[in-house]
Amino acid sequence: MLLRGRILAYFAKVKVTETPKIRIGEALKLIKERSKAKFDETIDFQLRLNVDPKHGDQNVRGTCMLPGGLGKNVSIAVLTSNEFNDSALRAGADFVGQEEILKSIKDGTYKFEKLITTQDMLILLKPYARLLGTKGLMPNPKAGTLVLPQELTQAIKGAKAGSIEFRVDSGSNLMVPVGKKSFDDKVILMNIKAFSIALNQKRPTSLKGQLIGEARIKTTMGQPVEVDVSSFDQRNKENDLKDLVY
Numbered sequence: 001m002l003l004r005g006r007i008l009a010y011f012a013k014v015k016v017t018e019t020p021k022i023r024i025g026e027a028l029k030l031i032k033e034r035s036k037a038k039f040d041e042t043i044d045f046q047l048r049l050n051v052d053p054k055h056g057d058q059n060v061r062g063t064c065m066l067p068g069g070l071g072k073n074v075s076i077a078v079l080t081s082n083e084f085n086d087s088a089l090r091a092g093a094d095f096v097g098q099e100e101i102l103k104s105i106k107d108g109t110y111k112f113e114k115l116i117t118t119q120d121m122l123i124l125l126k127p128y129a130r131l132l133g134t135k136g137l138m139p140n141p142k143a144g145t146l147v148l149p150q151e152l153t154q155a156i157k158g159a160k161a162g163s164i165e166f167r168v169d170s171g172s173n174l175m176v177p178v179g180k181k182s183f184d185d186k187v188i189l190m191n192i193k194a195f196s197i198a199l200n201q202k203r204p205t206s207l208k209g210q211l212i213g214e215a216r217i218k219t220t221m222g223q224p225v226e227v228d229v230s231s232f233d234q235r236n237k238e239n240d241l242k243d244l245v246y
Contacts, residue, residue, distance in 0.1 A: 020226070021226045021227060021228045022225070022226070022227065022228060023227075023228055023231040023240055024189065024192065024217070024227050024228070024231040024232040024240055024241070025185065025189065025231075025240055027217050027225045027226075027227045028043070028185055028188060028189065028217060029185065030225055031043070031217055031218055031219050031222050031224075031225055032181055032185075032219070034219075034222055034223070035181055035219045035221070035222055036221070036222075037181075037219065037220065037221045037222075040071070040180045040181055040182045041180070041181045041219040041220040041221060041222070042070075042177045042179075042180060042181075042219070042220050043177065043178050043179045043180065043181060043183070043188055043217065043218075043219060044175055044176070044177055044178070044217070044218050044219070044220065045175065045176050045177075045178045045192060045195065045215070045216075045217050046173065046174070046175045046215065046216040046217070046218065046224060047173070047174045047175070047199075047212055047213075047214065047215050047216075048171075048172055048173050048174075048212075048213045048214040048215075049168055049172050049173075049174060049211055049212060049213060050172070050207065050209060050210060050211060050212070050213045051168060051172055051204060051207060051211070052172070053168050053169070053170055053172060055204075055206070057204050057205065057206055058168075058204045058206065058207065059167075059168065060166075060167070060168040060174070060199070060202050060203075060204065061142050061143075061165075061166065061167040061168070061202065062142060062165075062166060062167075062198055062199070062201070062202040063142070063143055063144040063158075063163055063164065063165050063166070063198070064163070064164050064166065064176075064194055064195050064197075064198035064199075065158055065161065065162060065163050065194065066162040066163070066164060066178065066179075066191040066194055066195070067162075067190050067191065067194055068162070068179055068183060068187035068188065068190050068191045069161060069162035069179075070162045070164070070177055070179065070180070071179065071180040071182070071183065073160070074113050074114055074159055074160060075094045075095070075111060075112045075113045075114070076092065076093050076094050076095070076112060076113070076114045076115075076116060076156060076159050076160065077093070077094065077095035077096070077101050077110065077112035077114070077115050077116070078093040078095070078096050078115075078116050078117070078152065078156060079098060079101050079102075079115065079116070079117040079118070079121045079124065079125070079139075080096070080117060080118040080121055080149065080152060081118065081120065081121070081149070082097075082098070084118070084149055084152060085097065087152070087153060088152060088153075088156060090153075091152070091153040091156040091157055092156050092157060092159075092160040093116075093156050094111075094112060095110075095111070095112050098121070098124065101115075102124060102125075102128075105125075105128050105131070105132070106128065112137075114137070114145065114159050115132065115137045115138075115139055115145060116139060116145045116146075116147065116152070116155050116156060116159065117139045117145070117146060117147075118146075118147060118148065118149050118152060119146060119147070119148060120149075122139065122146065125138070125139070143165045144158065144159075144163060144165070145159075162191075164176055164177065164195075166195070166198075166199065172213075176195055178191040178192050178195065178217075179191050181219055186244065189241055189244055190241075190244050192232055192241065193232070193234065193241040193244050196232055196233060196234045196241075197234050199211070199212075200233075200234055200235055210229070210233075210235075211233075211235075212229045212233055213229075214226070214229070215227040215228075215229050215232070
């Protein structure tokens with residue numbers, strides 16, 4: 001499930017704890033200590049980028065494989081030629097079959113959280129492009145969900161293992177899940193490191209200065225805590241995560 005729809009007002013409207021900006025490891029411990037929820041909350045990482053999404057080359061978007069996963073099983077539908085259905089199921093797909101998937105989309109009865117398709121099948125989704133787009137389900141090559149047949153198995157396994165999509169919104173904000181409250185701190189920090197690397201790989205060539213302007217971390221129900229960007233940004237050679245190996 002894409003999360004960007006939940007963050008449009010975070011930096012503008014959400015009251016932030018008055019804690020000064022602190023190192024990423026300390027911030028993670030703090031939000032866990034403050035958590036009062038009785039369920040296993042998601043740890044969300046919020047960023048404000050120094051980009052202007054109105055410029056095409058600064059519309060930062062990409063995917064990232066989180067080495068520690070997300071602690072959930074994502075249901076995946078695969079729309080492809082029937083000859084690849086068996087291999088898709090072996091790779092971990094939950095739903096296959098052109099007629100079944102298209103009917104479930106049309107009827108609004110689909111149960112999948114991610115839709116992966118091969119390029120030759122994209123034309124079949126054209127009548128549902130608007131619907132799928134509003135739900136964040138429309139396959140896209142930048143999201144790793146529109147692939148060639150030979151890339152299908154890897155795309156499915158990646159989605160199951162903890163592949164996330166990130167995309168800056170119109171306000172230059174971006175948020176991604178980096179784990180669950182129950183995860184060991186090291187696992188969450190490894191996920192943050194992997195995300196930081198992936199994000200910097202999408203750094204616009206026209207951008208001058210630092211890509212990340214502000215950073216916050218929070219649990220699902222908790223207040224966000226401001227984080228010192230230099231403590232995790234992989235462009236800073238002295239960042240706190242430099243020695244983490246995954």
